[in-house]
Amino acid sequence: MTSVGAALSASFSGKTRLKARSDELQVFISVIECGSISAAAEQVGQTPSAISRTLSRLETKLDTTLINRTTRRMDLTEEGKYFFERAKQILQQMEELEERLALRQQTPSGRLRVNAAAPFMLHAIVPHVSEFRARYPDISLELNTDDLLIDLLEQSTDVAIRIGVLADSTLHARLLGRSPLNILASPEYLRRRGTPLQVEDLDEHSLLGFTQPDHLNQWPLRNADGDRWPASPSLSASSGETLRQLALAGEGIACLSDFMTRHDIDQGRLVPLLAQANSGYRQPIHAVYYRNSQLALRIQCFLDFMQEKLAPYAHPQT
DSSP, rough: OOOHHHHTTTOOOOOSOOOBBBHHHHHHHHHHSSSSSHHHHHHHOOOOOHHHHHHHHHHHHHHHHOOOEEOOOEEOOOEEEEEEEEHHHHHHHHHHHHHHHHHHHSOOOOEEEEEEEEIHHHHHHHGGGHHHHHHOOOOOEEEEOOOOOOOOOTOOEEEEESSSSOOOOOSSSEEEEEEEEEEEEEEHHHHHHHHOSSSSGGSSEEEEEEEGGGGGEEEBBBBTTTTEEEEEOOOEOOOOHHHHHHHHHOOEEEEEEEHHHHHHHTTTTTOOOOOOBBOOOOEEEEEEOSSSSOHHHHHHHHHHHHHHTTGGGGGOHH
């Protein structure tokens, strides 16, 4: 069986080298969950004496007592409680690893319907479509854009990408990454109107913002009232891509996600502003989907692929 010594070595500073095996962990967990050696023996298909020997061998390897056993009851020691929780975590990780390895040996196929707001679709998905299709040639992609939330069942959608904090939902969600928000303007706009040097200077500028929801106009700028600054746009749009185009055209200053403006910044088309006042907030990027049983392989592959591509945005900050 697989050795889990490396994974558990940090749990105990035992005098002997730890060489616990996964089958021994499973026996230990079964005994605790079943409440007795005899019940655990029936569950795992072994004799009670074999279970007892496994427990004794495990305690010898760990150089500690995990269970205080009498003829009438069993009680976990403090070390046993500590070991029990971490052993369960390790076995779960092993099962997940085995599932992923099994998935890699299969061939994902079928139609995959993905929905996302236009900016994310254009800047974070479309550039990687060629690589995804080369990697998974039997998956037929169907890409749909919608800046408003949709009903996944009504729209026959497998995966939808959501930017920002998720509302309560019965859907499953997987965090793919977190994208910084940048305050931006074009060089042409800054030449014409000047560069704001502090947050208060924005009151004298043309601001570009969202028509809805209003929280998108709360810019991540530290000010006297906190870490969010309420922008009052003089020009509004429902789509982040529209705001990007307006900013590129020199119509004003916008607050936009890094995933859709990084190339503009790198190529000098947009200039980041007020970096010293930026609170560092990052928008979470989730994939949401229904999961009634085992997740379809084509969906799993897409989620893994997008998480790989969004790795630069996987910063844990909220």
